[in-house]
Amino acid sequence: NAGVTQTPKFQVLKTGQSMTLQCAQDMNHEYMSWYRQDPGMGLRLIHYSVGAGITDQGEVPNGYNVSRSTTEDFPLRLLSAAPSQTSVYFCASSYYRTGGEGYTFGSGTRLTVV
Amino acid sequence: GENVEQHPSTLSVQEGDSAVIKCTYSDSASNYFPWYKQELGKGPQLIIDIRSNVGEKKDQRIAVTLNKTAKHFSLHITETQPEDSAVYFCADVKGNDMRFGAGTRLTVKP
Numbered sequence: 001n002a003g004v005t006q007t008p009k010f011q012v013l014k015t016g017q018s019m020t021l022q023c024a025q026d027m028n029h030e031y032m033s034w035y036r037q038d039p040g041m042g043l044r045l046i047h048y049s050v051g052a053g054i055t056d057q058g059e060v061p062n063g064y065n066v067s068r069s070t071t072e073d074f075p076l077r078l079l080s081a082a083p084s085q086t087s088v089y090f091c092a093s094s095y096y097r098t099g100g101e102g103y104t105f106g107s108g109t110r111l112t113v114v
Numbered sequence: 115g116e117n118v119e120q121h122p123s124t125l126s127v128q129e130g131d132s133a134v135i136k137c138t139y140s141d142s143a144s145n146y147f148p149w150y151k152q153e154l155g156k157g158p159q160l161i162i163d164i165r166s167n168v169g170e171k172k173d174q175r176i177a178v179t180l181n182k183t184a185k186h187f188s189l190h191i192t193e194t195q196p197e198d199s200a201v202y203f204c205a206d207v208k209g210n211d212m213r214f215g216a217g218t219r220l221t222v223k224p
Contacts, residue, residue, distance in 0.1 A: 004157075031210075042117070042203060042214035043158070050210075090157050099210040101146055105157030 002026050006091050006106035013081040013113045021076040021109050023091030029104075031094040032074040036060065036087040037108075043090065049074055050097055081113045118206050120215025127194050128223050135218045137204035138186040146207040147187045149178060152217075153200045161202075162189070194222045 007022045025032065033048035045058030049068040063085060065077040074093075078085060091106040119138045127133050137147075145166040150158035164171045164178045164187065171178050175194075180187040187206075191198055199222045204215040 040123070040216050042120075042216045044214075045212070048210075092157075100207045100212055101148060101163065103148075103158075103160060103212075105159070107155070107157050 004091055004093055004104050004106035006089075006109050008109060009107070010110050011112070013078070013111065015081060015083060015113060017081050019078050019081065021078075021089055021091075021111075023074045023076065023106060024072050025074075025091075025093040025104070026072065027093060027095070027104065028071060029093035029095055030071065030097040031099040032068070033058070033092050033094075033099060034064070034066065034074070034076045035090045035092065036085075037090060038087050046076065046089075048099060050099070078111075081111075083113045085111065086113045087111060117213050118204055118215040120204050120218060122218060123216065124219045124221075126221045126223065129194060129196060131194055133189075133191045133194055133198070133220055133222075135189045135202055135204070135220070136186060137188070137206075137215050138184075139206040139213075140185065141206070141208055142182075142185065144206040144208045147178070147180060148205050148207070148212075149189050150203040150205065150214075151200045152203065158203055191220075194220075196222050196224050198222050 004025045030051045034046040035043040037043050044060045047066040049055045089109045092103045095102045148163040151161045152158045175192045177190040201217045
């Protein structure tokens with residue numbers, strides 16, 4: 001039972017490049033979400049999904065896109081990377097369909113945009 | 115909702131001492147308060163939580179207290195051990211909206 005798996009663990013991008021951060025869970029959780037973690041600011045919600053085909057914006061969605069074609073996968077796309085998107089990104093899933101509790105976090109992706 | 119204020123940002127204690135981390139929230143409708151521990155290079159892991167209809171909850175060396183009137187809740191770790199060294203995050207939840215504190219870096223010196 002792998003839980004929440006994020007790839008890659010580290011990534012360096014040049015300004016303007018695009019990329020997709022992958023997130024997969026094998027717990028059959030309906031709720032999945034993406035957070036970014038910046039020093040001194042805790043974790044901030046980027047996007048979330050309450051089930052396949054349903055996504056919604058969180059606190060800091062600008063510059064990011066998501067899709068949820070399957071229950072297992074919830075990729076995060078950076079359309080045109082900017083230095084302000086340098087951060088550690090965490091994917092989380094929850095056994096509560098509406099989220100809020102029961103979270104399992106992935107181990108994170110450290111992204112640097114130069 | 116508003117973010118949660120968490121204090122202190124860093125905390126250093128001697129092994130065996132107690133550690134207390136405090137968080138203050140602003141939305142009286144918040145009804146669930148989890149605490150997460152994040153070790154270096156890993157994602158946050160839930161260690162204890164409390165609901166708004168409970169004043170205190172304990173799990174071995176870890177306890178959480180909630181004061182709804184003052185809108186603050188605290189994490190208490192007794193008999194600290196070096197493996198307790200980590201960053202701790204509080205959060206408050208209303209519905210599916212979870213807001214995190216900025217984190218406390220706890221160092222337990224052997």
